[in-house]
Amino acid sequence: MASSLMHYAITDKILQLFPMHDGARLRFGAVLPDASVNKRKTHFRIYNEKLGIRLYDLESYRAQFGERMQKDDLYLGYYLHLIEDALYRKTLYDTFGWNPYTPESTVRMHHDYTLLNRHFIQKYNIRDDLAVPENFTQEPIFAFEPFDAESLLRSIHQNFVPAPADAPYFFTAAMADTYIEDAVRLCTAELDRFHSGKTLLSAEDFTWMPPENNKNF
Numbered sequence: 001m002a003s004s005l006m007h008y009a010i011t012d013k014i015l016q017l018f019p020m021h022d023g024a025r026l027r028f029g030a031v032l033p034d035a036s037v038n039k040r041k042t043h044f045r046i047y048n049e050k051l052g053i054r055l056y057d058l059e060s061y062r063a064q065f066g067e068r069m070q071k072d073d074l075y076l077g078y079y080l081h082l083i084e085d086a087l088y089r090k091t092l093y094d095t096f097g098w099n100p101y102t103p104e105s106t107v108r109m110h111h112d113y114t115l116l117n118r119h120f121i122q123k124y125n126i127r128d129d130l131a132v133p134e135n136f137t138q139e140p141i142f143a144f145e146p147f148d149a150e151s152l153l154r155s156i157h158q159n160f161v162p163a164p165a166d167a168p169y170f171f172t173a174a175m176a177d178t179y180i181e182d183a184v185r186l187c188t189a190e191l192d193r194f195h196s197g198k199t200l201l202s203a204e205d206f207t208w209m210p211p212e213n214n215k216n217f
Helices: 004-017 023-029 058-071 073-095 105-124 140-144 149-158 173-196
Strands: 045-048 053-056
Touching: 004 023, 004 073, 004 105, 004 149, 004 173, 023 073, 053 073, 058 073, 058 140, 073 140, 073 173, 105 173
Parallel strands: none
Antiparallel strands: 045 053
């Protein structure tokens, strides 16, 4: 999945290009799926037997929260997060050739994220100003999953602590910038479709070539 600061960067660029009712709620929704240990549930991930991979069930999210998406930017931000993660997974495997089965690959990839935080903050002018909305525990999305939003915000705050300089293991700033640009284009196109009543993206739009033994991915 994309890191929190990548989601921030994408969301802030979307806000520059697309009018929203409440940018603060959009930004909160855009990181909310990560505020739970039950990430398969909160990311609406389903296993596709035919393809042998896990996909993001965008249709299921829209079925549950589509009406809220029409009038509340928090739910729209949540939806965009799912699209961003679906694109990230496809890009990571199909474009960048990521192999998660090399020794310690996931831990080292997360270290790359830490190294890139300074780049994200400086290039995309990311601010550490996110707050949990008032009465968040009364939201319908909280009934779906009791998110630990405060814990997530504390974790995100740590991303603003400078990391020691080091060479990346795999994921570089150039890769991240390419992905962010692609995600902004994809999300703004989806917003256009959403507001004009056109056909929206589906889980199958993000199929990717799986590594072997990938059922946990």
